[in-house]
Amino acid sequence: MTHLRHHLGFVHKVLNPEERIVLLKLSRGRANKVKDILKDTKLKISVEALARLRATNPKIPMVSTLDVAESLAQADQVTASHDQEDDSFSQSLGN
Numbered sequence: 001m002t003h004l005r006h007h008l009g010f011v012h013k014v015l016n017p018e019e020r021i022v023l024l025k026l027s028r029g030r031a032n033k034v035k036d037i038l039k040d041t042k043l044k045i046s047v048e049a050l051a052r053l054r055a056t057n058p059k060i061p062m063v064s065t066l067d068v069a070e071s072l073a074q075a076d077q078v079t080a081s082h083d084q085e086d087d088s089f090s091q092s093l094g095n
Contacts, residue, residue, distance in 0.1 A: 016060040022049045023064060 004027055008014040014023060026046040043066075051067035 013063050016062050019062050022046050
């Protein structure tokens with residue numbers, strides 16, 4: 001765990017202590033081969049915690065982008081869903 005803390009700080013420049021705690025908690029399940037559901041839940045909780053922290057505009061800037069990437073992925077899914085609905089609607093109109 002100490003090695004990961006140093007890795008996050010020196011390699012990825014994660015200087016915000018709260019951000020580092022969230023990322024360390026996320027990593028703990030990997031060595032135990034936690035079931036996919038538990039990993040997905042941990043990821044979701046971690047992403048939400050990072051998003052809440054980012055919303056506070058912390059003095060020490062955040063460098064991780066897990067919450068941003070997840071938001072973009074969700075937006076892409078919504079956009080793709082809307083595009084499919086638009087295509088279906090256009091086809092029903094005979095266009």
